[in-house]
Amino acid sequence: MNVVALPAVKGDYNLTNYDETYKHFDWKDVEKEFTWSETGKVNLAYEAIDRHAEGFRKNKVALYYSDDSRDEKYTFKDLKELTNKAGNVLKEYGGVEKGDRVFIFMPRSPELYFALLGAVKLGAVVGPLFEAFMEGAVRDRLEDSEAKVLVTTPALLDRVPVDKLPALKTIFLVGRDIKEDEKQIDFLKHLADASKQLELEWVDRMDGLILHYTSGSTGKPKGVLHVHNAMIQHYQTAKWVLDLKEEDVYWCTADPGWVTGTSYGIFAPWLTGTSNVIVGGRFKPEDWYKTIEKFGVTVWYSAPTAFRMLMGAGDEIIKKHDLTSLRHVLSVGEPLNPEVIRWGKKVFGQRIHDTWWMTETGAHLICNYPSMNIKPGSMGKPIPGVEAAIVDDQGNVLPPNRMGNLAIKKGWPSMMQTIWNNEPKYQSYFFPNGWYVSGDSAYMDEDGYFWFQGRVDDVIMTSGERVGPFEVESKLIEHPAVAEAGVIGKPDPVRGEIIKAFVALMDGYEESDELKEEIRQFVKNGLAAHSAPREIEFRDKLPKTRSGKIMRRVLKAWELDLPAGDLSTMED
Numbered sequence: 001m002n003v004v005a006l007p008a009v010k011g012d013y014n015l016t017n018y019d020e021t022y023k024h025f026d027w028k029d030v031e032k033e034f035t036w037s038e039t040g041k042v043n044l045a046y047e048a049i050d051r052h053a054e055g056f057r058k059n060k061v062a063l064y065y066s067d068d069s070r071d072e073k074y075t076f077k078d079l080k081e082l083t084n085k086a087g088n089v090l091k092e093y094g095g096v097e098k099g100d101r102v103f104i105f106m107p108r109s110p111e112l113y114f115a116l117l118g119a120v121k122l123g124a125v126v127g128p129l130f131e132a133f134m135e136g137a138v139r140d141r142l143e144d145s146e147a148k149v150l151v152t153t154p155a156l157l158d159r160v161p162v163d164k165l166p167a168l169k170t171i172f173l174v175g176r177d178i179k180e181d182e183k184q185i186d187f188l189k190h191l192a193d194a195s196k197q198l199e200l201e202w203v204d205r206m207d208g209l210i211l212h213y214t215s216g217s218t219g220k221p222k223g224v225l226h227v228h229n230a231m232i233q234h235y236q237t238a239k240w241v242l243d244l245k246e247e248d249v250y251w252c253t254a255d256p257g258w259v260t261g262t263s264y265g266i267f268a269p270w271l272t273g274t275s276n277v278i279v280g281g282r283f284k285p286e287d288w289y290k291t292i293e294k295f296g297v298t299v300w301y302s303a304p305t306a307f308r309m310l311m312g313a314g315d316e317i318i319k320k321h322d323l324t325s326l327r328h329v330l331s332v333g334e335p336l337n338p339e340v341i342r343w344g345k346k347v348f349g350q351r352i353h354d355t356w357w358m359t360e361t362g363a364h365l366i367c368n369y370p371s372m373n374i375k376p377g378s379m380g381k382p383i384p385g386v387e388a389a390i391v392d393d394q395g396n397v398l399p400p401n402r403m404g405n406l407a408i409k410k411g412w413p414s415m416m417q418t419i420w421n422n423e424p425k426y427q428s429y430f431f432p433n434g435w436y437v438s439g440d441s442a443y444m445d446e447d448g449y450f451w452f453q454g455r456v457d458d459v460i461m462t463s464g465e466r467v468g469p470f471e472v473e474s475k476l477i478e479h480p481a482v483a484e485a486g487v488i489g490k491p492d493p494v495r496g497e498i499i500k501a502f503v504a505l506m507d508g509y510e511e512s513d514e515l516k517e518e519i520r521q522f523v524k525n526g527l528a529a530h531s532a533p534r535e536i537e538f539r540d541k542l543p544k545t546r547s548g549k550i551m552r553r554v555l556k557a558w559e560l561d562l563p564a565g566d567l568s569t570m571e572d
């Protein structure tokens, strides 16, 4: 590979010498930075909030929040009190105890963060749900996790099939004029009255912290369980990768419904005592630049689709804003095009640093560091303390420049603990010799840089969101007109991929654009807007194996005009 690397930028970084650190680093040394290394009992919310509220960061701004109607800031002391209050409300009116699943389904607002950390303080397992989820998606998650408590808003309550969720005992509503009954509780009213003192639940490091549901190529979304121990890696990567320092103002654009929005929207910045900007509302390029200018954002973490959309909005609006506060920009979720990196360099004067990880891995694994040369298009190198390799389908490590499975040696601190209710699924991620298999294909060059090539499975990454084709297909065939459906990711210059569905209609239905739109809306209303196919193509028949499985590989070949490969298992 002949890639011209962007040279490292001189500066005083938290990770100054990657190679040396990689050689000598031991995770045990990071534990010493936490109080629990002595007591043995831990709570991430204590380390992220209370510890700072009791020390010199007491009056430091922890949270800058803004959306169309609110503009607020909270110090670490404020957050300690408000999360204590939220914990008291959840305990008193919802009976929340250690290990209970508490789901939070609401748009970004300060209360979302109070509730989330309040629940963590009680030792509960939190399940944050993206606000765009519709009934089917909400139900799958609450059902599988047997959530006992839900925090939501009156507007979103329609999408919660309360009658069908026997485990769900209490619903806290965040809003005005809430009518209470034995199941429905007014969250804000009780938050105002609650005590600021809370008896924190001290848990074991391997006790559950958070459940993030994510998609694979088969089956329903699965609950990835993370534990308090993950904080070791959240904290350390906040230093090495985000390069956070005392005076930084940090902004992560991800919603806490996705793992980036919790690991790096909540835990990493607050574990390091950093001022964290959280912005609600929809994506508007101009507003994003305003956010950077208004808060003087220094470290900014976003995603390729967002950068491409900003790029598409033109450089003129950038010139209207003062973005000189920015000193470090990062990206995650999909391949970061070299073109976008060059654009970032031009308009922000910053190299955009790609980072690679997954819901299952809980935290950064392969990254570009400020003190390192960047090869545009490469995901970078494994963080110290993590061993990454390219392995073949038997788990043998391959030499440089050979494509294969991107794999990580089991045992990094933020590794998922299990798949909820599905230990066999968890086990299936690992080769017997201890490699975690990511599902991505990649290669490593002779300098140890990793290069993403694609997914090994049929998982679709659209606008940085991970969508399982099976889930969309299942929803499609619930529509009365749909006999068969196959769903693939179709390459798209802005969104990375878009969802394309091939549909065979039931007898008696006519192909029409209206029907396409109706089917699209059906998926959108049943799952979520980002899961709805942007393109639908009708076909008389779909390619299937003899055992009846839709052959997405063949659909992809149709779409891209490629040879379809081995068709020996296809039915006649």
Ligand code: WT7
Pocket: 214, 259, 260, 331, 332, 333, 334, 335, 336, 354, 355, 356, 357, 358, 359, 360, 379, 438, 439, 440, 452, 454, 455, 461, 464, 465, 466
């Ligand atoms: C999949 C995981 C946790 C971050 C948000 C996504 C893709 C992630 C990169 C990157 C190319 C990337 C992979 C991975 N992905 N980061 N830097 N370059 N692809 O988490 O929803 O669990 O998806 O996102 O395919 O397997 P996720």
